[in-house]
Amino acid sequence: MEEILTEGGLRVGWVDFGGIRKKVCLDYVPEVVVGDYTIVHVGFALSKIDEETALQTLEDFRAMGVLDQELESEEEAFARAAVAPQSSCPDGSCSTGVQKAVH
């Protein structure tokens, strides 16, 4: 959320969608202030992203399964590495490796 103003009796704001700026209606999210992240659907902000929860969820995801991998035997680790080379793709878009890995 970059800027908030009132227009035709509605609370509206300029939102940056990864480079593209668009004006959206903020009437349903009175709590949103400049700097917040929101979900926008057909020109309406519907929900503020709870950043603390988002970061906690990511933390939980990162921790998931790490322990399993640390505990696996060397033999298992080799077998896994052979069929599932670890991807360094930052956004997971190179997902063919992932798909092959589990089949």
Place this chain on the structure above:
Amino acid sequence: MKYLTEFRNGEIAQRMAREIHSVATRPWKIMEVCGGQTHSIIKNGIDQMLPAGIEMIHGPGCPVCVTPLELIDKALAIAAQPDVIFCSFGDMLRVPGTEGDLFQVKGAGGDVRVVYSPLDAVELAVKNPGKQIVFFGVGFETTAPANAMSVAVAKRRGIKNFSLLVSHVLVPPAISAILDSPGNTVQGFLLAGHVCSVMGYWEYPPLAAKYKVPMVVTGFEPLDLLDGIRRTVIQLEAGRHEVENAYERIVTFEGNRPAQKLLAEVFEVTDRAWRGIGMIPKSGWRLSADYRAFDAEERFHITGIHTEESPLCHSGDVLRGVIKPAQCPAFGKECTPRHPLGATMVSSEGACAAYFNYGRFLSAEELASAGSALSGVTNE
């Protein structure tokens, strides 16, 4: 973009898939209700990361796809009238009616316009006082707040030449209808995250308890979907049937109260026919008595509609999760996104369009046999 790319991490996705493999001991059928989730599952190959027995059934959560044919035909009739500016979201334009689509009406001289928000249509009404501006208000609970606001603004500002052709549909009655249907095989649900961002998830615990099925509020990124599936499988394996929230950064139990308040004022619950599925009691919203003056069906009185579906199209079976898109004989042959026979091939949320756009031309059985043939080769 922030809080999007982080939820697409390939390595974490692999670890999540591994956990699902280690937890699952039996086959399970899980339905994702929302068409946005269907697209993400097919685009990211989430279904192919799952153990062979875990099947994702694609639900009727594409609003364009379930909009009844009769209403599409009414839209075509209204849009063709002189002095009407017919406004719609882009994906309605190619949805086939009994005879033609909105593109063809536009081609024949009708004033059909794509708008980003229903409020844009209200502005068009202000700028064109000599014209009737009709907005095609379809969608689930996610889109309803925008349409409700457009009518509320029009009423407040005394705008007389704006109306809404409404076909809103609701998720909870659709879930009940699916679970009540005699041939139902669905054992767990991923609830649509953005519907729940508006409505919360207080409507679902009674459903989970009544039908004894687990339901997990789920987002749209690969990690969100895998986490939703993981949590559903854990519940199924443990014999639990609770409502969980795996999309906590967006969804709260109570949802968006200001939106729910306006929805309750502008709309009232009504029976609604779902394209490909049929009548589901109390499964939609129409304008309430206070706002009925803005109902395009009342304003234009279109009669004499005789609907007829394409005999080649099996989109009803796709919408009910009975077949996968690639099992339809017309899929990718007579029916493509460029020349769609049914709405499921049109919409950015339709299951057939997802399968076509991401190259899923084989049926589930063919995929499975292709997979086993391949593993046989590598083992030798």
